[in-house]
Every structure is written in structure tokens, then in C-alpha cells.
Amino acid sequence: MESVRVQDVTFVNGEVELAGSLRMPVDADLAVAGVVLVGGSGPTDRDNGTYFPPIQRHLAEAGFAVLSYDKRGVGQSSGDWRAATMDDLAADAVAALGFLRARPEVRPQAVGLFGHSEGGWVALRASAGRGDLPWVVTSSCPGVSPAEQERYALGNHLKGLHGEGHPEVRGTLDLYDQLAEAGRRNADFSTAQQLVDDAGAPPGLAYYWGDVDERLWSFLKRKQDHDPTPDLLRLRCPHLALFGGADPTVPVADSIRVFASAACHSARLQRAALTVEVFPGGDHRLRAADSAALVPGYLDKVSQWLADRVGPSTGGSG
Structure with a gap:
């Protein structure tokens, strides 16, 4: 017998209609805590590829209502994520939060946000300054800017192709730096593409540049210098930050330093305690090496940390 029921749902943020899936324990007793899952970068759907389904199942089986949604312009959601700002994406997450809180089976004061990768920045922006959230969880969320994070990921990719210290690594990273500076000057796409062409379009750059077109370039320019620290300083709820120790995409040690520095700042409320788990x-999706499975202990850590703060329910749906 199934212990979880799944329902397709829609909700709105202004003119954007967002489509998602709601998972609910079958024996929910009108007192269930809730989790909104916010996907990562690019055209992420409600399952964030293959990453969210095991999290969705585990949390629902642990007694939580779980809502995830297609990013605007993806799947069955309207709009265009490439035309969005971080504030727009955060407003979508807030709309999801409001929708889940309004469900009769859910305790509105026990609903929080879980953001993966870029979705962590979105969840932090959506949570900043709010005193009505019980917690926020980020998974593989960089503490550095998108530009720094992309450079780190590109560097690791190039080193895997060519080896440490190869001239191709330095040359391609120099080209990346030129593109980042072009973005800061608000250069148009043709100008950026000319930089790539003049450099001979090094093959390793395709890891970063392969899918970039005019619309995506505009999005990258807006996003590249996003700084999560102001949102971290304005948190008013506990924060669980999860990382994979072998993440090739996010500078984990640097990110932890940023999160810890914000937690130690005098502007941070005492209630906004930081918990870090590495x-x-x-890897970036918390999978074990050479495996599609999540690392041991990851799912239990998430559900237990949440339950310790709000409990999955007040009654028998454990």
C-alpha cells in the first residue's frame, strides 16, 4: 500500500503560473509540516532532473508535505527564467511557500524552503528578513558569487581534460575572465561571442559557453555578481547548509567560510543558528562516487534536522 499520495498542482506569482507536484503522507492528520523544494540553475523541472525524487519520497514518507515545481518557462510553468532576476525567482519560491501554507493538511507555521545549488541562493533571498519561517535548508549552495563559482567549476573541468598546469587551462580561464568583465560592462552577446571567436573557441570552454545564446547571456550578466552574504545576514531562522566533500562545481571550503562569517556577524539574529554538514x-548532487545513489546519511540528516525543529506532524502521521 502506498504511503504517499501525489497531486499535480498550480499556483501563481503575478502573471506567471507555476506547475508542480505535491506529495502528502496518506495518513496526514491535518497537522503536517511542509517543505518547498527549489531547483538549481538552468531549465530545472519539479524533479530537478533525477536529484529531487528520492528527497521527495523520503520526506513525504517521514511525514512531511513536499511541494516542488517547474521553474518558470520549464515544463508546465509559464514565463521565462532567462528573463528573470534573482528577486523574480525568489518571488516564485515565496508563492510556492504561500500555496503550501494554505493547504488544509499543513501547519502554516511549519513550512520552510529547501534550495539546491542556485536554488539555495533563491531560498536564501526568499527567506531573508522573514520572521515567520521555521528554517531554511541549502544543498550545494555556493557562498561565493556565480562568477566565482562558474570559474571554479570550469577550472576543475579543464584540469580533468588537460591536467594541472597545462597552458590550455590558463588560457581558457583567462578567456572566461574576459567574458566576466564583458558582462560587467553590459556588453552585448555579439561582443562576447567575438571574444570567444578571437580566442579560437577553445573546446574546453564549451562546458560554460556551449549553450549560451543572447537570452542566456543577458541572464548570466544579471546574475554573475550576486552576493549571498546580505541575505545570510538577514536570516531570522535556523539554516542547514549541506555540501558534498567532492563537489567539483562549488568551492565548498570557501563557501563554508562565507556562511560561518555571516553567522558570526553581529547583524545576524541569535535564532538564525547555522548547521553545516559536509x-x-x-558530488554536487550529494551522490556517492560512481553511484546514482545519494551519500549514506544524507536523507536521514535532512529529515531529522527538520523534525527536530518543527516535527513532521503533531499527531500520528510519522
Whole structure:
């Protein structure tokens, strides 16, 4: 017998209609805590590829209502994520939060946000300054800017192709730096593409540049210098930050330093305690090496941390 029921839902943020899936324990007793899952960068759907389904199932089986949604312009959601700002994406997350809180089976004061990668920045922006959230969780969320994070990921990719210290690594990273500076000057796409062409379009750059067109370039320019620190300083709820120790995409040690520095700042409320968990060997999606499975202990850590703060329910749906 199934312990979880799944329902397709829609909700709105202004003119944008967002489509998603709501998972609910079958024996929910009108007192269920809730989790909104916010996907990562690019055209992420309600399952964030293959990453969210095991999290959705685990949390719902643990007694939580779980809502995830197609990013605007993806799947069955209207709008265009490439035309969005971080504030727009955060407003979508807030709309999801409001929708889940309004469900009769859900305790509105026990609903929080879980953001993966870029979705962590979105969740932090949506949570900043709010005193009505019980917690926020970020998973593989960089503490550095998108420009720094992309450079780190590109560098690791190039080193895997050519080896440490190869001239191609330095040359391609120099080209990346030129593109980042072009973005800061608000250069148009043709100008940026000319930089790539003049450099001979090094093959390793395709990791970053392969899918970039005019619309995506505009989005990258707006996003590249986003700084999560102001949102971290304005948190008014506990924060669980999860990382894979072998993440090739996010500078984990640097990110933890930023999160810890914000937590130690005098502007941070005492209630906004920081918990950091690093899972050795975990990649960007917290998978174990050479495996599609999540690292051992990851799912239990998430559900237990949430339950310790709000409980999955007040009654028998455990």
C-alpha cells in the first residue's frame, strides 16, 4: 500500500503560473509540516532532473508535505527564467511557500524552503528578513558569487581534460575572465561571442559557453555578481547548509567560510543558528562516487534536522 499520495498542482506569482507536484503522507492528520523544494540553475523541472525524487519520497514518507515545481518557462510553468532576476525567482519560491501554507493538511507555521545549488541562493533571498519561517535548508549552495563559482567549476573541468598546469587551462580561464568583465560592462552577446571567436573557441570552454545564446547571456550578466552574504545576514531562522566533500562545481571550503562569517556577524539574529554538514565523497548532487545513489546519511540528516525543529506532524502521521 502506498504511503504517499501525489497531486499535480498550480499556483501563481503575478502573471506567471507555476506547475508542480505535491506529495502528502496518506495518513496526514491535518497537522503536517511542509517543505518547498527549489531547483538549481538552468531549465530545472519539479524533479530537478533525477536529484529531487528520492528527497521527495523520503520526506513525504517521514511525514512531511513536499511541494516542488517547474521553474518558470520549464515544463508546465509559464514565463521565462532567462528573463528573470534573482528577486523574480525568489518571488516564485515565496508563492510556492504561500500555496503550501494554505493547504488544509499543513501547519502554516511549519513550512520552510529547501534550495539546491542556485536554488539555495533563491531560498536564501526568499527567506531573508522573514520572521515567520521555521528554517531554511541549502544543498550545494555556493557562498561565493556565480562568477566565482562558474570559474571554479570550469577550472576543475579543464584540469580533468588537460591536467594541472597545462597552458590550455590558463588560457581558457583567462578567456572566461574576459567574458566576466564583458558582462560587467553590459556588453552585448555579439561582443562576447567575438571574444570567444578571437580566442579560437577553445573546446574546453564549451562546458560554460556551449549553450549560451543572447537570452542566456543577458541572464548570466544579471546574475554573475550576486552576493549571498546580505541575505545570510538577514536570516531570522535556523539554516542547514549541506555540501558534498567532492563537489567539483562549488568551492565548498570557501563557501563554508562565507556562511560561518555571516553567522558570526553581529547583524545576524541569535535564532538564525547555522548547521553545516559536509558528506565526504559526495558530488554536487550529494551522490556517492560512481553511484546514482545519494551519500549514506544524507536523507536521514535532512529529515531529522527538520523534525527536530518543527516535527513532521503533531499527531500520528510519522
